[in-house]
Amino acid sequence: MSLALTSGPAVEPVTVSEAKAHLRLDGSAEDILIASLIVTSRLHVEAALGLALITQGWRLTLDRWPPGREPVRFPLRPIAAVTSVTLYDANGDATLIPSDRYLLDGQALSPRLIPNGGWTAPGRAHAGIEIEFEAGIGAIAADVPAPIRHAILLLVAHWYEHRDPLEIGQAAAMIPAAVSDLLKPYREVRL
Structure with missing residues (x-):
């Protein structure tokens, strides 16, 4: 069995403007970085939950x-x-x-x-x-439940603050527990 993405989502669950407001950033100097952190955060959440957020x-x-x-x-x-x-x-x-x-x-x-x-x-x-x-849950960002969107914002903030490469033997910056708490209701339960 193999699974291949044939067409990605048309929009992300949060916008660059929303992420910048969450980070309290002004200006557009880091918009490309913020956009890539949003994509990375969405992919992380989708993989963790086995969900497709946007169609x-x-x-x-x-x-x-x-x-x-x-x-x-x-x-x-x-x-x-x-x-x-x-x-x-x-x-x-x-x-x-x-x-x-x-x-x-x-x-x-x-x-x-x-x-x-x-x-x-x-x-x-x-x-x-x-x-x-x-x-996908829906075609637009508003279709994605607010706790999932907030978890994405928290991940964007986390990775924005912790972008230095890790050295071997150094402690990694753990993903905030609040992200897992926000995503918990959406996890697939297996018995």
Whole structure:
């Protein structure tokens, strides 16, 4: 299984202006740095939570379907839409699977693609299935819950203040506990 980003988010969950206000910065001398810290902070939060915050396009590639009539589990959440499911035969020719052959349970804690009548086996042994989908809480920054946006601002501030490279044997600057506390309600719970 592999997962590839096909189109990134159109906006970030916080703007450079919001981050500068949080940091109490004036002027535009460090706008590029602040913008990169926002992207880095969003990626950190998304990885920690298994979430896509702002709508983005992804491709999930599988060698084979799960056994029996088991659903395909997506490695991130929430899934807004499946745009296509493609099977490849032994010659590499693509066949689109009609959308009435599967159901999407995209808002579940563990989103899944459920077969409607069973899966058709791909013809090639490796990367025979491609699922194109959109993931994300919403298309605009206001769709992202305020605690997550605040955690991103805290991370931006942390990394703005701690940008020196680490030397081997030196203590690292820990991410503030408040970030983890803000993100805790959005973590996937596994039993």
